[in-house]
Amino acid sequence: MKSVRLWSIRNARWLKKVYDGLEWILSLLEPILRRIGYDRLDKPFAAIEGVIKGFFFDSQSCGQCTLGETGMACPMNCPKTLRNGPCGGVRQNGGCEIKPDMTCVWVNAWEGSQQIGTPEETIKMIQPPVDNRLKGRSAWLRALRLRAGGLL
Numbered sequence: 001m002k003s004v005r006l007w008s009i010r011n012a013r014w015l016k017k018v019y020d021g022l023e024w025i026l027s028l029l030e031p032i033l034r035r036i037g038y039d040r041l042d043k044p045f046a047a048i049e050g051v052i053k054g055f056f057f058d059s060q061s062c063g064q065c066t067l068g069e070t071g072m073a074c075p076m077n078c079p080k081t082l083r084n085g086p087c088g089g090v091r092q093n094g095g096c097e098i099k100p101d102m103t104c105v106w107v108n109a110w111e112g113s114q115q116i117g118t119p120e121e122t123i124k125m126i127q128p129p130v131d132n133r134l135k136g137r138s139a140w141l142r143a144l145r146l147r148a149g150g151l152l
């Protein structure tokens with residue numbers, strides 16, 4: 001929902017703190033989750049994640065979340081699904097080239113990152129191309145596995 005998504009940008013600072021807290025809890029639980037089996041947990045995690053992130057961020061469940069780097073704005077809401085900054089068509093008023101009544105996702109991302117106070121380098125990080133095979137899978141578990149070295 002657009003209004004909730006914009007609210008989340010305005011409240012990006014504390015939402016990011018909640019997000020970091022969740023990440024910390026999951027990292028503590030990592031050995032247990034690994035024992036149960038990541039593949040077995042993927043569906044229920046993806047379902048919970050889809051509801052939470054869908055509500056707050058209009059997440060498109062790409063499975064490779066960048067919210068932490070993009071000011072809590074989901075770049076998959078960009079009609080061109082640009083994950084590395086805006087296209088050249090952003091309007092003078094910050095509107096999207098394709099959907100003029102929508103603020104460019106990257107304008108939101110910049111505002112959100114300013115709210116959080118993340119260093120400029122964070123939003124400038126080059127994101128890898130989206131891997132469509134991961135769509136609908138749990139990005140939280142994937143991040144956990146990457147950090148634990150389970151996907152290298």
Ligand code: SF4
Pocket residue numbers: 077078079080081082085086087088089090091095096097098099103104105106
């Ligand atoms: S203006 Fe922004 S949201 Fe619209 S297509 Fe370009 S980058 Fe995407």
